[in-house]
Amino acid sequence: MKTVSTTAAAEHMLTTGKPYTAALLAEELGISAQQASGKLYNIRTSSKYNAIVTELPNRTVKLTAIKGRKQSLNSLMKLAIFGNRAA
Incomplete structure (x- = not known):
């Protein structure tokens, strides 16, 4: 693992x-x-992350920002390299 x-x-x-459950995140990342x-849990409780969290049971977590940044680093790199045109 x-x-x-x-x-x-x-x-x-x-x-x-996407909103994630532990099972879905585990499947996509190849972890338990x-x-x-x-x-x-770390994402829900850390001030570094902004997330929309649903109640138990069947809790989901949808990340909206990391340290105020609403785009992934990958998206930002593509923007820096290719500008506004589609990559």
């Missing part, structure tokens, strides 16, 4: 723009549901 940082998980979530649950 590979290791993924909370920051990497958050970047993935910001890129897709327990690890994914920990990442989502």
